[in-house]
Amino acid sequence: MNQFIRNNLGYLLLLAALVILPYALALITGDPLNKGLPLFVQGLMIQVFILAVFALSYDILMGHTGILSFGHALFFGTGAYTLGILVKYGQWSIPAAIVAVVIIAALESFVIGVLSLRVHGVYFAMVTLAFATVAFILVEATDFKKWTGAEDGLHGIPVPDALNPALHRTEFYFLALAFAVMVYLLVKLFVDSPSGRVWAAIRENEARATSIGYNTLVFKVQATIISGIIGALAGVLNALWNLSATPQTMGVDTTINALLMCIIGGSGTIIGPMLGAGVLQLLGYLLNLWLGSVWQLVFGLIYILLVLFVPYGIIGTWRAKNFEWRAMWRDRLQRVATGTGKSSG
Amino acid sequence: MSNILELHSIHTFIGQFHILEGVSLSVAEGSITALLGRNGAGKTTTLKSIIGLRPPREGAVRFGGADIRGRRPYDIAALGIGYVPENRAVFRALTVEENLRIAERKKDDLAKRGDLIFGLFPDLKKFIKLSAGQLSGGQQQMLAIARSLVPENRLLLIDEPSEGLAPILIEQLMESIRSLSAHTTILLVEQNFRMASQLADYYYLIDDGKSVQNGAMKDLVNDRATVQRYLGAS
Numbered sequence: 148m149n150q151f152i153r154n155n156l157g158y159l160l161l162l163a164a165l166v167i168l169p170y171a172l173a174l175i176t177g178d179p180l181n182k183g184l185p186l187f188v189q190g191l192m193i194q195v196f197i198l199a200v201f202a203l204s205y206d207i208l209m210g211h212t213g214i215l216s217f218g219h220a221l222f223f224g225t226g227a228y229t230l231g232i233l234v235k236y237g238q239w240s241i242p243a244a245i246v247a248v249v250i251i252a253a254l255e256s257f258v259i260g261v262l263s264l265r266v267h268g269v270y271f272a273m274v275t276l277a278f279a280t281v282a283f284i285l286v287e288a289t290d291f292k293k294w295t296g297a298e299d300g301l302h303g304i305p306v307p308d309a310l311n312p313a314l315h316r317t318e319f320y321f322l323a324l325a326f327a328v329m330v331y332l333l334v335k336l337f338v339d340s341p342s343g344r345v346w347a348a349i350r351e352n353e354a355r356a357t358s359i360g361y362n363t364l365v366f367k368v369q370a371t372i373i374s375g376i377i378g379a380l381a382g383v384l385n386a387l388w389n390l391s392a393t394p395q396t397m398g399v400d401t402t403i404n405a406l407l408m409c410i411i412g413g414s415g416t417i418i419g420p421m422l423g424a425g426v427l428q429l430l431g432y433l434l435n436l437w438l439g440s441v442w443q444l445v446f447g448l449i450y451i452l453l454v455l456f457v458p459y460g461i462i463g464t465w466r467a468k469n470f471e472w473r474a475m476w477r478d479r480l481q482r483v484a485t486g487t488g489k490s491s492g
Numbered sequence: 493m494s495n496i497l498e499l500h501s502i503h504t505f506i507g508q509f510h511i512l513e514g515v516s517l518s519v520a521e522g523s524i525t526a527l528l529g530r531n532g533a534g535k536t537t538t539l540k541s542i543i544g545l546r547p548p549r550e551g552a553v554r555f556g557g558a559d560i561r562g563r564r565p566y567d568i569a570a571l572g573i574g575y576v577p578e579n580r581a582v583f584r585a586l587t588v589e590e591n592l593r594i595a596e597r598k599k600d601d602l603a604k605r606g607d608l609i610f611g612l613f614p615d616l617k618k619f620i621k622l623s624a625g626q627l628s629g630g631q632q633q634m635l636a637i638a639r640s641l642v643p644e645n646r647l648l649l650i651d652e653p654s655e656g657l658a659p660i661l662i663e664q665l666m667e668s669i670r671s672l673s674a675h676t677t678i679l680l681v682e683q684n685f686r687m688a689s690q691l692a693d694y695y696y697l698i699d700d701g702k703s704v705q706n707g708a709m710k711d712l713v714n715d716r717a718t719v720q721r722y723l724g725a726s
Contacts, residue, residue, distance in 0.1 A: 344590050348583050355581050358543050359595050359639065360569035478584075 158418070165324055168192065169317055180317050189320040193312070195428045196323040197385050199421035200330045201401075202408035204377035209406070210415030211338055212370040213350030215268065215483050217402055218259075218275030221282050222375045224397030225252055226382025228286060231301040231392040232294050241306065241387075248379050256375025260368035267353075268483070276399065283397040300393030304386060312388050319388070326384060327421065330377055335417055337373060346370055350415075350479060411453055413460025415479070422461055496521040496647055496677050497542070502551030502561070504534075504541045511537045512548065513701040519647065519694075524669070524678045526692035526709065528685070528723060534701040535681040536578060539649045542679075543575045544568045555647070570597065574640030578651040578681075580632035582639070584625030588616055591624050591635055595642040602642055608675065609638045612668045630661035637668070647677045654684045666691060685723050689713050697722055 152159065172178075172185040180186070201223055208214040229248045233239040239247070263274040286295045295301055312319040337343050345366045348356040353363050386392045395401065404427065405420075412423025430449070434442035457464045495518040504512040512534050519525045527535050540546040542553055544565035553561040560568050569575065583591050592602055592609070602609075610617040613634040619627060624635055633653055640648050653669070654662045666687055672678065673691075682688040688695070689709055696706040699722055712718065 341593070344586060344594050347585050348594055351583050351585060352581070354545055354565075355577060355583070357565040358545055358569055358575045358577070360566050360597060360643075362564070362566045 162328065165192070166321075169320060186316055189316050190312075191428070191432060193320055193323045193388055195425045196327040197381055197388060198404070198408065198428060199327050199424035200384070201378055201381035202405045202412070202420035202424045203330060203334055203417065204374045204381060205402070205405035206409045206414055206417075206420040207334060207337070207346075207370055207374040207377070209409055209483065210420070211343065211350065212346040212367060213353075213479065213483055214264070214367060214370065215272045216275040217272040217399065218277070218279030219374075219378055219405055220397050220399065220401035221259075221275075221279040222252055222256065222378030223382040223385065223401055224279075224282060224286065224392070224394075225255060226379035227386035227392035227396045228295065228301065228382075229379075230383045230386045231304045234306070235301065235304050236294060241310070245380070245383055248383055249376055252375045252379035253372050256372045257368060259375075260371035261364075264364055264367045264371065279397065279399065279402065283394060283399075286397055287394050295392075298394060300391055300395075302391040304390045304392070306387060306390065310387060312390075323384060323388070326380075330380075331417065331421065334377070338417060342366060342369060350482070407450065409460070411450070411457075411460055413462030413464070413466075416460070416462040416466065419460050419462035426461070494521055495519060496556060497679065498552070498554040499538070499542070500552040500554070502538075502541055502548035502553060504537055504546050504548045506537070506546065511546075511701050512541060514551070514703065515541075515698055515701065516551075516703050517696040517706065519677060519679050521646075521677055522673070523693045524673050524680060524691050525694045525696065526688040527679060527681045527696050527698065528688060529698040529704075530723060531683075533698050535698065536651055537701075538698065539575065539651050539679070539681060542568075542649060543573060572644065572646040574643070574645035574648045574676075576636050576640050576648065576650045576653065578655060580629060580656075581636045582624040582627070582632045585623060587621055587623050588627070588635060589620045591639055592616075592642050595639045597643040601644075605642055605644070609641050612641075612671055613638050630657050630665070633657060633661075633665065634668070637672075641672070641675075645676055647679065648672070649679050649681075651681045652683060653680075654682060654687050662687060685719065 169180055169185050169189050172188055173180050176184045178185050204222070205216070205219045208216050208219070226248050229251055230241070230244045233244040233247055234241060259275065259278055263271055266274060285291065287298055289297045291297070308314055309318070338346070345356060345361055348361070349363050349366060356363050382396060385396065408423035408427050409420040410423070411426055412421065413419025431442070431446060434445055438445055459467050497519040499515055499517050501514040501516050502512055503510065503514060515534065515538050517525070517527070527538060529535050537546055541548045544560070544563055547562055551561065552559050555571060555573065560571065583594070586594065596602055615631050616635055616638055619631065624632060627635060637650065637653065650669070653665055657665065662684065669678065669680070669691055680688065680692060689712070692709045694706065695709050695712050697704045697718070704722065705718065
C-alpha cells in the first residue's frame with residue numbers, strides 16, 4: 148500500500164487538491180459554495196473535466212494507436228444530441244438514454260472504423276472529417292428543426308432537480324470529477340492490457356504488427372469503438388451540464404481542441420491530455436479576461452512557443468529525459484503526420 | 493529431406509515497379525538456407541512476398557505443401573512462419589517482456605519457450621523490464637529474433653541480422669543462429685558473406701529480381717568468380 152502511494156503520489160495529490168478546491172475557495176472568499184467565486188470556479192472546472200475526458204478519448208486513437216482523426220467531434224455531438232432528443236422528446240429516463248448513447252456510439256464508430264480504417268494517416272483523417280461534417284450539416288438542417296433546433300441547438304433538456312447543475316453545482320462538480328477519474332482508470336486498464344500493447348505495436352509499425360500475426364484492422368476498430376463510446380459519454384455530460392446540445396459540439400473546432408489538448412499535455416501519456424484540457428481551458432479563460440477578444444491571437448503565439456520548446460507536451464517532455472524517448476516520440480509524431488510511414492517491416 | 497517452403501517463379505511489384513521477375517527457391521526442412529545477392533537485388537522483397545507484406549502477383553508460394561500466396565500476413569504468420577525484419581525491428585515503447593509477450597499465439601508460449609529463448613539470449617532476461625528503445629543495437633537485434641521464437645514457428649525468415657553490428661556481436665549472433673537451427677528451419681538474408689557462408693547449408697543467389705544460381709554453400713565458397721561477380725566480396 149505504501150508503495151502504491153509512493154508511486155502515485157502526484158496523481159493522489161492532484162485528486163486531493165481537486166476534491167478540496169470548492170471548500171478551500173469557499174473558506175478563502177467567505178462565500179458559500181453556491182455563490183460567487185466558488186460557484187464560478189466549480190463551473191469552470193466542470194468544463195475542464197468534461198473536456199479532459201473528451202481529449203483522453205481522442206488520444207486513445209492518436210496517442211495510443213497512432214490514428215489521426217479529424218472527426219472526433221461526431222461522437223461528442225452524438226452523445227449530446229442523442230441524450231437531448233431522447234430525454235426531451237422521447238421522455239426517456241437519463242440512464243436509459245445513456246445506454247442508448249453507448250449503443251449508438253458503438254455502432255457509429257464500428258461502421259466508420261470498418262469503412263475508413265483501410266486507409267491510413269491523413270486519408271483516414273479526411274474521411275473522418277467528412278463523416279463529422281455530414282453530421283454537422285444534419286444537426287444544422289432546418290428539416291429536423293423540430294428535434295435538433297437546427298442552428299439554435301436543442302435547449303431545455305429536462306433533468307431531475309438533483310442533476311440540475313444550476314441547483315446542485317457542487318454535486319455536479321463531484322459527479323464530473325468522478326466521471327473523469329473513472330475514465331482515466333478505464334483507459335489505463337485498456338492501455339495496459341494485451342490489446343493496448345497491440346495498439347502500441349500498431350502505432351510504432353503496423354506492418355510489423357501484422358507480420359507477427361495480428362489482424363490490425365480488428366484492433367484499430369476496437370480502439371475506435373472504445374474511443375467513440377468514451378467521447379460520446381463526454382458529450383452526454385456536456386449536454387447535462389449545459390442542458391442543451393448545440394451544433395458546435397459537432398463542429399471541427401471541438402475536434403481541433405481535443406487535438407491541441409493532447410499535444411499540449413502530452414499525447415500517449417493518459418494524464419497528459421487531461422492536463423492539457425485544464426491548461427487550454429483555464430488559460431483561455433484567463434487570457435479572455437485580461438485581453439478581451441484578441442486572446443485567441445495571443446493563445447496562438449503561446450501554442451507555437453509550446454510546440455517549439457515543449458515539443459512532446461507537458462507530461463511527455465517531463466518524461467522524455469533521455470534520448471531514446473525523444474527519438475521514439477519524433478518517430479511517432481512523424482508517423483502520425485505522414486500516415487503509417489514505413490512499409491519496411 | 494522434404495522442402496518446407498517453395499517459391500515457384502514469383503513476380504512481385506511495388507507500385508508499378510516490377511521488383512521480382514521470377515524468383516524460385518526451396519528451403520529444406522531443418523536447414524539454414526541463405527538468400528544472397530547485392531543491394532537492391534530483391535532479397536528483402538522476397539521475404540516480404542513470403543510473409544505476405546508484398547503479395548506476389550504471379551507464381552506460387554508453398555509452405556508445408558499448401559499455396560499461401562495472396563493470404564494475409566497475419567494468417568501466414570499463424571501457420572508457423574516467424575519474420576524478423578531488418579533494422580532491429582522491436583517495438584521501442586514496449587518493454588522487453590511485452591515485446592516477447594505480444595508474439596504469443598497461446599497464453600503459455602513464453603513460459604514454455606522461455607528457457608530456450610533466455611538460454612540463447614541471456615541479456616534479455618537481465619533487461620526484461622526495460623523498454624526496448626533503451627537496449628543497445630545488438631540487444632535489439634537479439635530481441636527481434638527472440639520474438640520470432642516465442643511461438644513454435646516452423647520457419648524463420650531473418651533479414652540482415654548482422655547489419656550495423658560490431659564484429660564481436662556478429663560472432664555472438666552467429667552462435668545463437670547456429671543453435672537455433674536445431675529447433676527450426678531458417679531462411680537467412682545476409683550481406684555479410686563470411687557470416688552467411690559459415691552458417692548456411694544451402695544458398696540461393698538472386699540478381700535484379702531473378703534467381704541466378706543455387707546449390708550447397710560449400711561449393712559457392714570455392715567458386716570465387718561467382719562470389720566476386722554477384723556479391724562483390726571474396
